[in-house]
Amino acid sequence: MISMIQFSDVLAWIHQLLSSCMAPWLVFLIELVVASVAAVVALLVCVIIMVYMERKVAGHMQLRHGPNRVGWHGVCQLFADIIKLLLKECFTPTRADKLLFVVAPVLSLCVSLLALAPISWGPGLVLWNTNIGVLFVTAISSMGVIGILMAGWSSNNKYALMGAMRSGAQIVSYELSAGLSIVAIVALAGTLNTGGIIESQANGWWILKGHLPAFFAFIIYIIASTAECNRAPFDLAEAESELTAGYHTEYSGMQFGIFYLNEYINMGVVSMVASTLFLGGWQPFYLPFDFGWAHAFNDIMALKFMETWPAWISWVSLAWPLVWFFGKLFLIIFFMMWFRWTFPRLRIDQLLKLEWKYLLPLSIVNLVIIALIVVLGLHF
Amino acid sequence: MENPIVTPSELKTEEFVVNIGPQHPATHGVLRVEATLDGEIIKDVLPHLGYIHRGIEKMTESLGYKQSIFLTSRMDYLSAHINNHVCALAIEKAAQIEVPARAKAIRIIMDELQRLTSHELWWGSCAMDIGAVTPFFLAFRDRERILELFEQNTGNRLTMSYIIPGGVMNDVRPDFVPKLKALIKSIKEYRKEYDQLITGNFIFQHRTQGIGILSKEQAISLGCTGPTARASGLSCDIRKLYPYDGYEKLDFKEVIDYGCDNWARYVVRMEEMNQSIHIIEQLLDNLPTGDYRTKLKGVLKLPAGEYYQRVESARGELGVYIVSDGGAKPYRMKFRTPCYSNLGAVKPISVGMKIADLMANMATIDLVIPDMDR
């Protein structure tokens, strides 16, 4: 890999180029704006793919085609929907709290975009390389409930209020086991930095080399994060058959669109965290052995054969970590969609029972075992 | 100066009223349920009817007996054949019309197929009320097969007006029996998928077991019938108690469960589907030949008097009460529809439960709104 081009080289080259012709503060400003816009755009592209994927997955699981009218196999359906949402009136109910009603969707969008900052997309490709990365994500993602509560309260609608209250109880509870399963991996990796966690998995993903407890932590994290995203079977905040549309009952037009977008951004962020922690982020799949064909397999995975190629072709290898990163991202998202279109919804007391009686004790026991593994040095 | 600190005894919670319906995804129609809630817990339920009242009973008074039958398809549109059947039976009883054996067999096959479609749709919508969307599509796939058979043999898919006084409107197609045999085979396959997806599902079982307890005494005093009452241990299958059109010759079980909860109602309906398949299979191999209807006069007149006939609809006991003054039009035609009585059970089984349970309760009682309002 040494001779091949790295993202850090590219970024350093861009930085040099800008510094050569501009004042340092301007360079900083431009880099800040360009980097964040790039991250948001990348995420929005993911969201577009996710929405299309959700519709197709739902369709095929429900013996339907899914969207197949607008464009080739309905790929343009989402754009038609966005145009529709933009053209619709953003209706505010008369007795609503007007300020909070308008602020709520924007706030929840901001919160979910903030959680994007410490995510490591590729080697050296990270917006904010901080040593509290994972902690920051967990802290920010628990703030998402404020937007939902705001929306529910300000709508002056009983369905919306009930949805928001449910969502509050749900997110506060599930934060715990999600946090504990993150702590398990942090204990294994010994760092909170997302890049550091990914690099610690260079000889195998944590889900494989962390023994059974890491696998349990992964399952608990997937369940808890599905609940945190208000996805079915934990979609009590929306609960279509009970509360019509839950906290966004009164929203229309693009304000509703933002809530919709928000749901997918949350899913994206949660899946990115899951792939970072458990599935090795942008690390390709390496076999943790060192003999004959396993060695050859690892070499292929590390793109060793490209080293002899001309430099202009080895640019292609830049995309390799990204392929793995997005592949894992969409794999986890597929799992969440799969759950949504299979399971019935839980009741509110069952939801809390699941967390406090099952997931939380299990994840505490799990964390203790992981701590023992780390202390005794049993992991690979 | 007043103490600004609020003690817990001063913190009050307030009950509030939520209108579920008339436009709501869970009511599957225009029923309005006024639910008084304390947080998530239901304190009171008050159903309001009348949003889809079409005056079917009054309309029959200005139509002839034959024409009234097509109106009955519109009451419980999910068991149109059975609605037509009760009306035809009452008229036959009053006018003492003999029905050919073939017509009787076809009627029973259609009734049981109709019960299958109704229960399949109920299964889908019940799962949807509990939060799973995919079963709804599975249910529609299987129901579609039966509706295709209806379309081929009766001409219509939903409101058939096929069973008429004196027999059935037209004979079944020659390929009816082989097609039905293939259909029964595929329905049995599909039933396994139902169990795989929903019956065995842990979440679904926990959502239904022990929820919505309707005791036998309550079921009797509220006049509940059909699977709703049979799940409370009440034997009330009209096909067994007051057999009509040859049900007495067929071998089938009256499905009774003593669980009294939503799960029991679910199990009873699922088992009833098996029994329906069993009934159809008995008739298929020896479908009587001969006439499919007795030709009647153009204008049917019933002798003056009062007549009552009941059948087992997909939702319970469906009765029709005809008062005739000897003319060509009924003096009064009153329907005793199962959903109207079963709706009474919603309040006693929902009070004290969570709001999500109200949806599950309404789903397992299997309410069809036009059947209540008529």
Next chain:
Amino acid sequence: MKALYNYLKEVAFAFVSLANGLLLTLKYFVTPWKSIITENYPDNRANPSVADEFAGEVILIHDENNEHKCTACTLCQLACPNNSIQIISKQVETEDGKKKKVLDKWVYHLEMCTFCKQCIDACPQDAIKMTNSYELSCFDRSTLTKILNQPGSKLKEKPKVTAKVQE
């Protein structure tokens, strides 16, 4: 210990039962060519999956000589529960001087029809039938009121031979 065993058993049962359902939806997802049952409706107009027996719009049967069998007896009109049939007849004089009632207009109000087949059942001549057309919606309500007898059509004369046999 028993409690812990039951606890773990419940967790295991939950996972197995949920995995069962997941397998079914996965089966549908990976075999769309087998499982998809919906039709691409406006595209498959050429061969719709509608049975010939499907009871759609009522038509008056005309043969190649533009003759129909309707004797204007109004039985269908009487049988119709929705008054969607109006038979307008006229008196004409035949060659031998007798007055005869013939069909002038067979008015069909499609907007009121519920496709209950009572008219077909009532017709003694089998003059009307139902087609299996199902795309009956239109933009103008007035087009739903139709006159079913074609212009210039007349009653089909009964063949003399069969008349004799009946006598």
